[in-house]
Amino acid sequence: MDPSGLGAAAETHLNDLQADIEAGSRLIDRIHHHAAHIRDALSGRRPEQVAVKSLMKQIVELKACVLHQRERIRELRHDIREIRNHFNNRSSPSSRKGMGSTFTPPHCRTLT
Numbered sequence: 001m002d003p004s005g006l007g008a009a010a011e012t013h014l015n016d017l018q019a020d021i022e023a024g025s026r027l028i029d030r031i032h033h034h035a036a037h038i039r040d041a042l043s044g045r046r047p048e049q050v051a052v053k054s055l056m057k058q059i060v061e062l063k064a065c066v067l068h069q070r071e072r073i074r075e076l077r078h079d080i081r082e083i084r085n086h087f088n089n090r091s092s093p094s095s096r097k098g099m100g101s102t103f104t105p106p107h108c109r110t111l112t
Contacts, residue, residue, distance in 0.1 A: 007084045014080070018073055025066045032059045 039052040 007080055010080050011077075014073060014077060018070075021066055021069050021073070025063070028059060028063050028066065032056070032063070035059060
């Protein structure tokens with residue numbers, strides 16, 4: 001497959017991944033909303049309140065992971081554009097510092 005075909009395939013996969021992340025983000029928001037209602041309904045019941053508080057913390061961490069994944073997608077899209085430009089122009093891609101980082105926040109490492 002030529003570079004433009006690879007780029008198009010990568011772009012398709014990115015679009016699918018982004019759609020999944022957006023759907024997951026909407027689901028997280030709904031869960032967070034329902035958990036807040038449950039927390040409010042259980043106010044005063046200590047054991048249940050502790051469990052809901054833990055759930056709320058996990059939801060916040062999951063949401064941070066989704067935001068992190070969105071950023072990685074933006075960086076990947078940028079890199080794909082650079083590769084396409086390189087092959088279309090037959091010149092080297094512009095140098096960028098800090099893009100394409102492989103850092104993953106600690107709370108996301110167990111979820112991926």
